[in-house]
Each structure stands twice: as structure tokens, then as C-alpha cells.
Amino acid sequence: MRKTQWTLIAAACAAVVLTGCETTNMKMGSSESKTVATGAAGGSSTANASSQLERCQSPLGTVSLVENQDAGWYTILRNEYRLPPTANLLRLLVQQSNCFIVVERSAAGMRAMDRERQIMGSGEMRGGSNFGKGQMVASDYAMSPEIIFSNSDAGGIGGALGGLIGGGRGAAVAAIGGSMKTREASAMLTLVDNRSGVQVSASEGSASKTDFAGFGSIFGSAAGGSLGGYQNTAQGKVLTAAFMDAYNQMVMALRNYKAQAVQGQGLGGGGRLSVDGAAPPSQTRAGATMSTREAQERLVGLGYNLTADGSMGPKTMNAVRSYQKDQGLPQSGRLDKATLDALSR
Incomplete structure (x- = not known):
């Protein structure tokens, strides 16, 4: 009796396997073949x-x-x-x-x-196609x-x-x-x-x-x-x-992004983990030497809207851009050499 039971179980398993041999019609959008990355996107629109x-x-x-x-x-x-x-x-x-x-x-x-730009350069592309630079x-x-x-x-x-x-x-x-x-x-x-x-x-x-x-x-x-x-x-x-x-x-x-900031010199200005015996970045900079807080204080004195807290946050960067624009400098939003030289005058 027990042997018969195991034989039936094996036969049932075999039947499950054999069902895979059945020929079916073509399925489009088969759920069995999909991953979680599914559907489509077109511009800001999506489908499925x-x-x-x-x-x-x-x-x-x-x-x-x-x-x-x-x-x-x-x-x-x-x-x-x-x-x-x-x-x-x-x-x-x-x-x-x-x-x-x-x-x-x-x-x-x-x-x-x-390749498209090369075709345009060869003169063979239809007029008005506009594959130019910029x-x-x-x-x-x-x-x-x-x-x-x-x-x-x-x-x-x-x-x-x-x-x-x-x-x-x-x-x-x-x-x-x-x-x-x-x-x-x-x-x-x-x-x-x-x-x-x-x-x-x-x-x-x-x-x-x-x-x-x-x-x-x-x-x-x-x-x-x-x-x-x-x-x-x-x-x-x-x-x-x-x-x-x-x-x-x-x-x-x-969604809750807030830029990381290094107090004092700002990002790329040397950091707060100082190396023993090394000169501060402000002393190794060519030309004018000025800390971030000092530059902020100069900008506040000139009437720009920011807080002199020693941090290069978004408000400071916007004020620096405004100052650079007024001085005819590249509007990078950073306290670069040209900007510091102008603030030092």
C-alpha cells in the first residue's frame, strides 16, 4: 500500500512537469516573464x-x-x-x-x-536638420x-x-x-x-x-x-x-535632501580634520587670504542678503553669485581667487 502511495505521488509530479509541454498561443505582456521593472516611459508620462x-x-x-x-x-x-x-x-x-x-x-x-554630426559635416544631410554644436x-x-x-x-x-x-x-x-x-x-x-x-x-x-x-x-x-x-x-x-x-x-x-557642509573653509577648503604640522588652507592660497566667515561679513556689509556663519550654504552661494554678477565676474557661486581679490580691495 505504501509503495503504491509513493508511486502515485511520483506520477502526480511527473504530470506537473509534462504540462509544460503543452503548446499555447503567443502571449503578449505575459506576467510570468515580467520583472519589477515593467511598462514604459515617454517623457514625463508612464504606462503600466x-x-x-x-x-x-x-x-x-x-x-x-x-x-x-x-x-x-x-x-x-x-x-x-x-x-x-x-x-x-x-x-x-x-x-x-x-x-x-x-x-x-x-x-x-x-x-x-x-555619426549624425559627421554626416552633417560631410554636407550630405538635409538642410535644416541642425545637428550643430551647443x-x-x-x-x-x-x-x-x-x-x-x-x-x-x-x-x-x-x-x-x-x-x-x-x-x-x-x-x-x-x-x-x-x-x-x-x-x-x-x-x-x-x-x-x-x-x-x-x-x-x-x-x-x-x-x-x-x-x-x-x-x-x-x-x-x-x-x-x-x-x-x-x-x-x-x-x-x-x-x-x-x-x-x-x-x-x-x-x-x-526627498529630504540637505547639502552637507564643512564649517569654516567650506567644501574642498581643507576640511576640519587637520593634519598635524600642516598650514591652514587659507595660508597656502595664492593671492588674497580670507576665511569664509570674513568673506560673508564683507558681503553683509555691502548689503547682500546672507548670514555670516562660516558655512557655504545655498544662501551664501546665491549672495556670492549676485556679487560676482555686479562685479562682472564668472558667476560660480564660489569664493574663488578672483572673488576674494575683489572683496579684499
Whole structure:
């Protein structure tokens, strides 16, 4: 009787596998093949975007995607998982979120734009096409993705079940449980201001998924091999979810963004962690020497709206720009040499 029961269980499992052999009509928009990065984006409009994606009311600036193609994780992504660049899915997530406007900086994209300019330069392009200089949009920020952990099979479930039951039944249960695949991934995103080189934000995201991967351990390699494509693709879905989690974390942090500031000299002025025996940055600067607070006090005395607190915050930078404009200087918003020289007169 017991032998008959196990035979029926095996037959039922085999029937589940064989249902995959059924021929079906082509499905467009199949939910089984989707990742969390789904739908489309066109300008500020989206279609069928994931409800889990965080969004912004208006863009925070322009961004370009920068992948380190020499990194070990990138090699595994392309060669082992056979997945496309992470920048492809991040482009979709970023545009759908409306938090940044994506600009093209990939090697292939830049070559395509150069090709059009070369055609224009050859004189063969139709008149009025206007591919001249001065039209490219600057990339305010650079977003860099990185996979920091990826496990395609945490395993261990089947062996534990088989050990608890023991005997012939334990072996069969271990074979079935051994096809339970747990896929895990952890990803990071960093956002850097391209003008100053300052890291604006960094975030980590993770995802995991457990599924019943197949019956190859019970019915032989042929049955298991038929599901191999799905097993490989599933890891890509987990990686996509990890990147969406990282991006959502970044967006939530940026909603309450407040620029970091170093009191005294400001960013790039030497910092507050002084080195023993080193001269203060204000004493090594060529030309006029003046601390940030002193410069602020000069500007306040000249009638500009700011607070002399020794910090280069947004209010101070706006006042510096106004002063630079009035003096006919480049409006950088920084206390550069030319600005300090003018304030010292």
C-alpha cells in the first residue's frame, strides 16, 4: 500500500512537469516573464509602471548611468547570467519615477550622435536638420550601479527534510526539496555631482525569491534541463528587484535632501580634520587670504542678503553669485581667487 502511495505521488509530479509541454498561443505582456521593472516611459508620462516604484513630483536634475564594465560583478552578470547591462533597466526605473531626466553617455550612444554630426559635416544631410554644436544637455549627476552580493541557490531545504524523515522516503523528499531554489541579491547605487565630484547619495537594496525550480533530481537530467532557462532568468528578476529597492531607498532619502557642509573653509577648503604640522588652507592660497566667515561679513556689509556663519550654504552661494554678477565676474557661486581679490580691495 505504501509503495503504491509513493508511486502515485511520483506520477502526480511527473504530470506537473509534462504540462509544460503543452503548446499555447503567443502571449503578449505575459506576467510570468515580467520583472519589477515593467511598462514604459515617454517623457514625463508612464504606462503600466510598477506600483512599488517611488516617484517624484518633479525632476531633481539630469543624470547619466555609469557602469564599471571592468568590475568582477559585471563580468558575471554578462557571462554567467547572460543579462543585459544594468543601465538598461535603471533607465526605465529612473524615467518612470520622474526624479531625474536621463541623458545619454554610453559609448554606443555617443558614437551614434557623433555619426549624425559627421554626416552633417560631410554636407550630405538635409538642410535644416541642425545637428550643430551647443545642443547637448549636461549631465548634472552620475549614477553608478553595483551588485555586491548574488546567490543563485541558497539550497539546503531538501537535505534537511530528508534527514528528518529518513530512509527511502527521506531520499525522495530530499530530491523534491532539493529543487527549492532561493535566489538572493544585494545591490548598491551611488549618485555623484558631476561638477564638484561630491557624492550626493548612496543606497543599498536587496531582494530574495524562493521557488520550486524543477524535478530534474527525481526524473533525471532531461526533465531538469528543460527548466534551466527559467532558473537562470529568475536570478535576473531578483537582481532587478534588488536594484529597484536600492533606487527606492535613494529616492526616499533625496526627498529630504540637505547639502552637507564643512564649517569654516567650506567644501574642498581643507576640511576640519587637520593634519598635524600642516598650514591652514587659507595660508597656502595664492593671492588674497580670507576665511569664509570674513568673506560673508564683507558681503553683509555691502548689503547682500546672507548670514555670516562660516558655512557655504545655498544662501551664501546665491549672495556670492549676485556679487560676482555686479562685479562682472564668472558667476560660480564660489569664493574663488578672483572673488576674494575683489572683496579684499
